[in-house]
Amino acid sequence: MTTTAADPSPVAAALAGLPRVVDLLAARAEEHDRDATFPYQGIEAVHEAGLLTLTVAQRYGGPGGTLADTVRVLSQLGRGDASVAVVTAFTLLQHAEQARRAPWPAAGYRRLLTESRRGPALVNTLRAEPGGRPGALPGTVARRDGDGWRLTGRKTYCTGAEALAWMAVTARTDEPEPRVGTFLVRGESEGVEIDPTWDQLGLRASASHDVVLDAVRVPAELALGLTVVRRAEGGQDAPERTAGDRVAEAELARAWHDLALSAVAVGVARAAQAWLVRFLNQRTPANLTEPLGVLPRYRCALGEIEAQLIGAEELVEGLAARVDRGEREAVVRTGPAHLLATRAATAAVQQAVALTGNPGLSRRHPLERYLRDVLSSRVHLAPEEAVLESAGRAALERGARP
The missing domain is CATH 1.10.540.10 (Acyl-CoA dehydrogenase/oxidase, N-terminal domain)
Known part of the structure; x- marks a missing residue:
């Protein structure tokens, strides 16, 4: 055609x-x-x-x-x-x-x-593990089985777990010199079990359960990027980097992740704002003859929410376009952008709840769900201290240049 x-x-x-x-x-x-x-x-x-x-x-x-x-x-x-x-x-x-x-x-x-x-056909990368720490070897182990591998371990916070067609599982080999890589696992594979652990405040329908792998067979051709591990500073293990493009790809992947999940949070906040607008246009207290939306106090508060969301949208959308153009400066800014957008979205929804009082917290209305969802979106955000420390270090390095 x-x-x-x-x-x-x-x-x-x-x-x-x-x-x-x-x-x-x-x-x-x-x-x-x-x-x-x-x-x-x-x-x-x-x-x-x-x-x-x-x-x-x-x-x-x-x-x-x-x-x-x-x-x-x-x-x-x-x-x-x-x-x-x-x-x-x-x-x-x-x-x-x-x-x-x-x-x-x-x-x-x-x-x-x-x-x-x-x-x-849903796909997700399964990295997180109970008790895992950044830089450590994965607890999930791949053992040789003929010309393939057998994968054993537990992954946590696996979004969409029960419906995944494919799981890209990060694991280490049991070789004398361990290698770390990604193993592509069919969701329906024998030995894959979904442990329904997800019972969170928000994002309750995301099925972000634990996935338990018990000697799951993985063909050799579906073991990707196996890389020898070296001992990093501080005694932690980390995959050996043999080419600069791997670091660049990791940064680009993180940029996509940061802005994609930022957009979800901002979308939730926009839904909350839309509900608030309807509420302010329709709610007429007994002591008033017109809806709350006519009062300057409410208009100013709504304007504050609008300003926060405009800023978040311009930040996320602007950086996304720059990342698409290949601007490295934009790539390295997406971590702080994710933090700022999530903060703005959360603040906007919290302010909407505060403006509406009891109706906003009632389960008869969606505003309380928006609040729970936007609060739970922080599960996709890197630790705030790590984001800020990295941004501060970069600022110090720029200031030290001649």
């Missing part, structure tokens, strides 16, 4: 379906939040709109969506259902990484794309 100048691009066609998807998500969000059930219908709607594969590269037959496109989509999905948005985010990040550096073997990725044409 040929494409004429009048035909929309694949990205534009996918974006055109966003409003309908957001409405569908919003209609079911309260139910899934209350029962902590996975939003299969919502994910199906995202898939049918072509949004779940937005970042599949054009060379693989996909739309080739950029980080700016991704931020736009996730912000809108966050307005509908934050849990669906974060599950979608991690799949989009996987496809985007494949577009940049193709870590998946060709046959494995073709299989993923085939599954993606048939229905939603």
Whole structure:
């Protein structure tokens, strides 16, 4: 099929379906939040709109969506259902990484794309472990089994766990010189068990449970990037870096993660603001003859929320466009941007709750869910002290240059 100048691009066609998807998500969000059930219908709607594969590269037959496109989509999905948005985010990040550096073997990725044409094929990287610490070797162990591997361990905070088609599991080998890499595991593999540990304040429908792997078989060709480990300063173990481009790719992957998850938080805050606007336009206390929205105090407070969200959106969207252009300065700023955007989104929702009082905290209204979701979005944020310490160190280094 040929494409004429009048035909929309694949990205534009996918974006055109966003409003309908957001409405569908919003209609079911309260139910899934209350029962902590996975939003299969919502994910199906995202898939049918072509949004779940937005970042599949054009060379693989996909739309080739950029980080700016991704931020736009996730912000809108966050307005509908934050849990669906974060599950979608991690799949989009996987496809985007494949577009940049193709870590998946060709046959494995073709299989993923085939599954993606048939229905939603969710993917996520499983890194976190109970009691894990930054820089330490993974507790999950890969042992040789003929020409393949057997994977054993437990991963935690695995977003979308019960519905993942593929899991990219970080593990170490049991060799005398351990290597660390990523092992691609089918979600339905024998030995994979979902431990339903996720019972959080917010993002309750994201199914971010523990995944237990018991001697899960992984073919040799699905063990990616195995790298010898060296002893780092401070006695911690870290993968040996043999090329500068690996560091650059890690920074770029982190930038995509930071801005994608920032967009979800901002989207939640926009949904909270929209509810607040309706409340202020409709609520007329007994001592007034007009709605609360006519009072300067409420208009100023709403203006403060608007200003916070404008700043967060301009920051996230602006950096996303610069990252797409390959600006290194933008890449290294996404960590602080994630922190600032999350702070702004949280402050905006908290202020909306404070303005509405009891109605805002009632479970009959969605505002209290928005508050819980935006507070829980911090689980995707790097430790605040680490982000600020890194930013401060960079500022000191700039100041020391002649």
